[in-house]
Amino acid sequence: MLSVLATVPVEMGGLGGAVVYIDTESAFSAERLVEVAQNRFPGHFISEESLLQLTSRVHVYHESTSSQLLKRLQTLEEDIIEKKVKLIILDSVASLVRKEFDSRTSQNLYERTNLLAKEAAILKYLAESFYIPVVVTNQITTRFGFNLSEVDVMEKEDSVTSSENGYVTAALGNTWSHSVNTRLIIQYLDDRYRQILIAKSPVAPFAAHEYDIQDKGIVLKCNGARQYEGTDPGLQQIRVRTSLQKECFPT
Template sequence: MKMASRLLKRAGISPELSDQLKRHKIESCKDLLTHTSFEVMYAAGLSYQNTLEMLEAVSKVIAPPITTALELWKLWNSGSCFSTSIPALDKVLRGGLPCGTITEVTGPSGCGKTQFCLTLSVVATLPKELGGLDRSVIYIDTESAFSAERLVEIAQNRFPDYFTCKEKVLQMASRVHIFREMTCQDVLNRLERLEEIIISTRAGLIILDSVASVVRKEFDTTLPGNLIHRSNLLGQESTTLKYLAHQFNIPVVLTNQITTHIVNQGSGTASEGDSGLVTAALGNTWSHSVNTRFILQYVDGRQRQLLVAKSPVAPFVVLNYTIQKEGIAIKENDDKETFYEGTDPSLQSIRVRTSINVDTT
């Protein structure tokens, strides 16, 4: 359980006692609870009764709390959403991206996934009266796709009335913390250390761009055992992200790539790596790890579409958009909701440019 990895000082243990236990290589709740009460008593230098009370207190801290449907309903209606700054999309989502959950943005290269993430980064730093979170951003970049110049350009063109001076631009940029992680293990290590970083930076948004990039480079799923190892790694990443989203009640946004599937007419199953239906990468199991999924796809050379392919609150909706200086833009006459017949989000067909060679690994 991810909460068991919480450091003792985050579980209500005093700094002095935490340091004492650390000298005996007991740093997390899991470390503490895997020792016998007598071992903990010796390491902590406490009486047996005080040791039992500490063990009970730590056990209660990491135990999953009981939540009622009424509490969840009150939380939703309290405005626990993060505005995308795209009114038409916020309307469909009943306020924006739900905090405490994972949102995935998938689509072919060049369709605007990183543009979407940069826009959200700007919005998160804005004052609350402007629809922002007044918090910082943790941006994990696995493709070296982050552009500080583009971040500033989006900010100044999307919110010209706010970013009127250099000081506000610099303040915004200083609150977006970039971590470039280029291997699967680096990404996982970063995620497992994020709890302290979230607290120290007052982060209100986590972005991982992209979740698929390093995984697909390192795991050739045609080799024996690799698919299992990849699934285990993705499972660890999604568990950690879900914990962080829930623990701090903040939105987590991921980007994903595309792959191709073909349905075997005899068995009715889909296999990854063949030409055929273009869908989101990483498979069916991963698609169930995210709470909300947006698909960005091409209509023509300039216009693109955003599909709400999975959401706990929104219907299957299509919004037409273009990429402008201010980022993703939806014209006023194009913001009417267009519904479509949805399907399994892991098998939802995605339109790509005919000139693009789809990565099938």
């Protein structure tokens, strides 16, 4: 949905530019891009020409290794200028490093931290230099015990487990969480609705927005945002589909 919003004209609430979408999980769907566009702006995307213009403005790069990703980030400045990029999406920053670096060894953890720091520095430079938003997705993981040992999950979120001895949280640890300016946590509420938590922001307090996903993308519930009550949401367990099923259908 963000890709669609970035490409539509400013007078329609968009950014009127192009998008760089870096896909490390092979999750990008051109079909879904078109579906969201046609349902969110039915009066604008009514012809094949308008849809071709949309897809031509979304530049997708598939990177399969950390070194390829770093090289791509280092060359993005030219792309931003030439293609009039108004949004950068990296989906996800966690995928490649979790496959390539075993965080249980100190040397690998050191190398992983350094690599993530380089990527964060480049993305911040691009955002600040060109005044464009950069959206980066993380993954979730299960941590156990007081030593915060981690079980990395490389597959879909249903594989993540939550139990009395472990809890689901964001991957990559505190170092990465401190690298971002704004941090949003997306979690399940029930079978239909999900929730966006503002866990970190330079301009907003902790808050929660409920939403569901429709043909036109994310749709917020009409009751608006509510203030988040409790401790830092970034320190709380993330609610995933598996845990909701256990709560709704106890055995």
